[in-house]
Amino acid sequence: MAENINYSEDSIRSLDWKEHIRLRPGMYIGKLGDGSAYDDGIYVLLKEIIDNSIDEFVMGAGRTIEVSISEHKVSVRDYGRGIPLGKVIDCVSKINTGGKYDSKAFQKSVGLNGVGTKAVNALSANFTVQSYRDGRTKIAEFNKGELIREEAEKDTTQRNGTAITFIPDDSIFRHFRFIPEFVENMIWNYVFLNAGLTISFNGQKYFSEKGLHDLLLKNTDAEHIRYPIIHLKGEDIEIAMTHSQQYGEEYYSFVNGQHTTQGGTHQAAFREAVVKTIRERFKKEFDASDIRASIVAAVSVRVQEPVFESQTKTKLGSLNVGPDGPSVRAFVNDFVKKELDDYLLKNPETADALLKRILQSERERKDIAGIKKLANERAKKASLHNRKLRDCKIHFDDNHERKQETTLFITEGDSASGSITKSRDVMTQAVFSLKGKPLNCFGLTKKVVYENEEFNLLQHALSIEDGLEALRYNNIVIATDADVDGMHIRLLMMTFFLQFFPDLVKAGHVSILQTPLFRVRNKKETIYCYSEEEKQNAISRLGAKPEITRFKGLGEISPDEFGLFIGKDMRLDPVILKEANIHALLEYFMGKNTPDRQQHIVRNLRVEKDDAQTAALKETTEEETAA
Structure with a gap:
């Protein structure tokens, strides 16, 4: 019989604001994380602070922000x-x-709930705010939301503005680190959306003259843009679009300066409006997928009192532009219909190039229609009993509070996938097992995705055939051995994603799993080490000749141990695309054995002083290259 628990007035407890934020941080900033993913909590904290400064700029106060x-x-x-x-x-x-x-005061601001800065304060080990206003200043300092120092107002010669300094609480954000590329990308988006604003990040200045036009130019391979970027601006709306040579659709959408990485009503309205406008302009009922294939677009709208689907504001849920305004759908549709149609009418060369790209997509779609149908039928049958996929119960496209945690591990071989499968969280973690080294798909057409059974099953497991709208896992983690073969498989998988689904990488969904190289232990303590340096530190700490094990492959790690490396302390290296020219990048590393790559290998071949064999190998390689 269950224990009889006394339930009375004394059982009811009210949390104050900081206790509630610290107890339920996910309600305020989404997932926590360690900074290895672009949407981890520490970046949300940074964004909440910068958003306030951006709102000041939008209201005409302050043209510079220093980060x-x-x-x-x-x-x-x-x-x-x-x-x-x-x-x-x-x-x-x-x-x-x-x-x-x-x-x-703030007609079209991002932060409307009065929560953001308070969440940063509550989740920081140290938080200091100082305001400068009309020759006077005031400073206050907090620890985990508790006021620990307050200074009286005093005179200052500093310019008006606000300075905030914070250190995230490492008891909440375990082993956290800021990845500069993620911060830089955030800052670029801010300046693209706010012409005339300068942001200084660690001494480097960021500025944009042409807004979303510059955004597309920076993030798209210039050699493969099919026609000059179409840039349209109106009151409370800005759009930039073009078509490229890449596969899929790629969108950058924003609401009141907030990057809505999961889209929403404004992005859906744009996709619909482009199809409708182009059909009417060319008087032909093109298939919507042919019109949008290879499109790269940025959409920014400003609405009053936006409604987002969560505090992290990654998806717009508003149906109307304002309390008395038109629907977001009608607002975007009307703008695109008029402005895009006028642009194509006034720029016939661009219209002709756009039409040619659509016709090319139509031919490519029809060319692979047969093999695609057969492949989809095979995948449908395989999905009933897909031996390659050990699925989880929650998916990214579900309306579930844990959907951000959804992860697909792509592993090599049955032994590694077996260890992960036994130790994973069956609610949010799935495993896809490769049978060996996948095909190097550089230079191949998308037809290979349907012809190659493994690629086709992976595509269906992820549900990315028609874009990222139905993506089933937020995190795609490549989990291979830390040896030469494992590195090669990583490269081949990254080539697959960059070749056919680059938006998956650009959106920050692809990562590499770090697993320990060594286990150092004595009878009292076990330390897992991810590098030689960590191993030496562990040896010094444990002393007295501890037992050292070198893990050669993931299959050698027991399921009980593996659970330690894919849980809350999981270490991930995000795949970050620094260059827009994906084709040149892949050609260099994954193309035919070019002289440039040979020279790169020769120049970077590591030679140990006591390794005569390695030195001889380098000498032989240099002689062969010279010959």
């Missing part, structure tokens, strides 16, 4: 109006307090 990140410490200084000095503490520590409820 500094050193180790784990973040500092943001803007030159806006500054928080009213009498409300400095309330604005960063009193829930539902802020200046953005007054629509006259």
Whole structure:
């Protein structure tokens, strides 16, 4: 019989604001993470602070923002109006307090809930705010949301504005680190959306003259753009679009300056409007997939009181532009219908190039229609009992609070996949097992995705055949051995994604799993080491000749141990695409054995002083290259 628990008035407890945020951080900032994914919590904290500075710029106050990140410490200084000095503490520590409820002060702001800065405060080991306003300044310092220092107002010669410094709490964000590329990408988006704004990040300045036009130019392979970027601007809406040579569709969508990585009503409206407008312009009922194939577009709208599907604001849920305004769908449709149609009418060369790209997509679709049908039938049969896929119960396209955690591990061989399968979280972690080294698909057409059974089954497991709208896993993790063959498989899988689904990589969904190289232990303690340096530190710590095991492959790690490496302390290296020219990148590393790559190998071949064989190998390689 169950224990009788006394339930009375004493059982009811109210949490104060900081306790609630620290107890349920996911409600405020999404997933926590260690910074290895672009949407991890530490970047949401940074974004919440910068958003406030951006809102000042939008209101015409301050044209420069300074961002500094050193180790784990973040500092943001803007030159806006500054928080009213009498409300400095309330604005960063009193829930539902802020200046953005007054629509006259902040008509089209991102942060409307009075929560963002308070969440940063509560989730930081140290949080300092200083406001400069009309020759006076006030400073306050907090620890995990608790006020620990407050200085009286005093005179200052500093320009108006607000300075905030914070250190995320490492008891919540375990082993966290800021990846500069993620921060840089965030800052680029801010300047693309705010012409005239300069952001300094660790001393380097970021600025854009042409807004979304510059965004597409930076993120698209210039050699493969099929026609000049179409750039359209109106009141509260800006659009840039072109077609390229890549597969799939790629969108960058924003609401009030917030990057809505999961799209929403505005992005869906744009996709629909482009199809409708082009059909009417060319008076032909093109298949929608042919019109949107290889499209690269950026869409930015500003709406009053936006409704997002979560506090992290990654998907717009608003149906209307404002309380009394038109629907988002009608607003975007009307703008695209008029402005895009006018542009194509006035620029016949661009219209002709766009039409040719659509006709090419139509031919390519019909060319692979037969093999695609057969492949889909095979995949459908295989999905009933897909031996390659050990699926999980929650998926990224589900409306579930844990969908951000959904992960697909791509492993080599049955032994590695067996260990992961036995130790995984069956709710959110799935495993796809490769039978060996996959095909090098560089230079091949998408037909190979349907002809190659393994690629086709992987495509269906991810549900990315028609874009990322129905993506089933938020994290695609390549889990291979830390040896030469494992590295080769990583390259082949990255080639597959970059060749046919580059938007998957650009959106930050692909990572590499780090697993320990060594286990160092004595009778009292076991330490797992991911590098030679960590191994030496572990030996020094344990002393007295501890037992050292070198893991040669994932299959050698027991399921019980493997569970330690794919849980809350899982270490991931994100696949970050630094160059827009994907074709040149793949050709260099995955193309035929070019002289340039031979020279790169020769120049970077590692030679140990006591390894005569390696030295002789380098000498022989240099002689062969010279010959």
